[in-house]
Amino acid sequence: MASNKPQEAKLSDSKEVQLKAYEKQVKDNISSMIENFTEIIKQAKIADGTQVKQTTEGEQVHYEVSVRAANVVRAGESLMKLVSDLKQFLILNDFSSISASTVTSRVKYKNSAEENDKKLLALRDEIASELFLLEDEFFNSAVK
Known part of the structure; x- marks a missing residue:
């Protein structure tokens, strides 16, 4: 019986480490979504200037918004995968x-x-x- 306790403690420590990794992933993905969404909102500004400057700036803004939107989607997909991983973790480790x-x-x-x-x-x-x-x-x- 005594030999099972250290192994259970190792297993419990392993679970805690994995849960902390999941928590860090959630925080990173959420902060990425917030940061990218904030930058998208910042791009919604009215610019003063010439027609050429507006066109060039418009293309640049369009490209940046597209990249940031893709980053938001990637972070969202990562969060969805994380939810799936957490469900699997719970099912497999809920002894x-x-x-x-x-x-x-x-x-x-x-x-x-x-x-x-x-x-x-x-x-x-x-x-x-x-x-x-x-x-x-x-x-x-x-x-x-």
């Missing part, structure tokens, strides 16, 4: 829930088995009683 479910199922099936055994014993006793009556009737009948 207490799995253990509780197993214990509950085992108790349920044990109770069901006991109930079925009682029914089978009652059925056996009833069949034995009926068989005894049939044998008694057969051996005591006039036809032999």
Whole structure:
């Protein structure tokens, strides 16, 4: 039993490290989304200047907004993948829930088995009683 505790502690530490990595990813992705969205909003300004300058600046702004929008989408997709990873992590590492479910199922099936055994014993006793009556009737009948 003592040998299991260090391994459980290592497993728990490993889980904590992975959860902290997930937390860092979430913070990084959210800050990336905020930063890129802020920069997109900053580009929505009215510029004064000549037609050529406006056209050139418009193309530059369009390109920058496109890149920043792609960065926002990438961060969003990364967050969605992270949610999927967290779900998988929870499913695979929720040993207490799995253990509780197993214990509950085992108790349920044990109770069901006991109930079925009682029914089978009652059925056996009833069949034995009926068989005894049939044998008694057969051996005591006039036809032999």
